[in-house]
Amino acid sequence: MATDTSNFRTEANVFESDLAGITVRGKAHDLSAWFVVALRLMMGYAFLHAGWTKITAAEPFDAGGYLTNVTAASPLSGLFHWMGQTGWFVEFVNLAVPWGELLIGMALLVGVVTRLAAFFGAFMMLLFYFGNWEVQHGLVNGDLAYMLVFLAVAAFGAGRLVGLDAIIEKYETGGEKLVERYPKLRYLLG
Incomplete structure (x- = not known):
């Protein structure tokens, strides 16, 4: 492209x-730039809140029940059932989901490594989409919509708009802008 x-x-x-x-x-x-900032902040808050409530809950977060009870109608039900019955994977998910949500939320709120955060947010929403599979009302649901919001945040470089990514990209090292010296950073920042 x-x-x-x-x-x-x-x-x-x-x-x-x-x-x-x-x-x-x-x-x-x-005004489009402000709407992109609003989307970034909305998703940042939503994920920060979701992660924080899981981390600080009275009972520890446990994804095992969710993973093993995915409906058989989901195209990925076999994968989810395997994940839910594999002890080490459930332990990994029990850490990755709440801390991933918290870190993605924090990154989006301050606009740092925004593309990386949005990518992982979109990936999580894709997994939630297949895990919450219900297509009685069509293929479009909130999980898919959130995934597309994350992708839009990444595509529009929302971290450059009232975010730390704009400062990081202008940072000079050795007389050269950081992103010019390390062009692959553009895949993470923005």
Whole structure:
């Protein structure tokens, strides 16, 4: 996928992308940046709260019951049942879910390593989508919608908007911007 950035300097709020021979071009409203920030903050708060309540709950978080009780209709039910019956994996999930939610939430709230956080948030929502499989009302549900919000946060570089990623990307080391010296950081920041 190639993205044409030549018009960014001459036209404000214009974006364009080619994918599989199809070009999409649009002009965003001036307030669009604030909506992207709002999405980042909303998802950050939601995940921070979800993780914090699991970590501080009176009873320790236990994903075993959830994993073993996924409906057989889910395309990944076999995988979920294996995960729920594999002791070391349940222990891993018992740590990964609450702490992952907390860390993703914190990263999004301050806008640091935003793309990395959004990727893992989208991955978790994809797993929740298949784990909470109910398609009586269609394939679209809240888990899928949240996954797409995470992907939008990553795609729009929401950490560069009122976030620490903007500061980190401008940081100079050895007379060169950090992201110019280490271009792969762009996959994590933004």
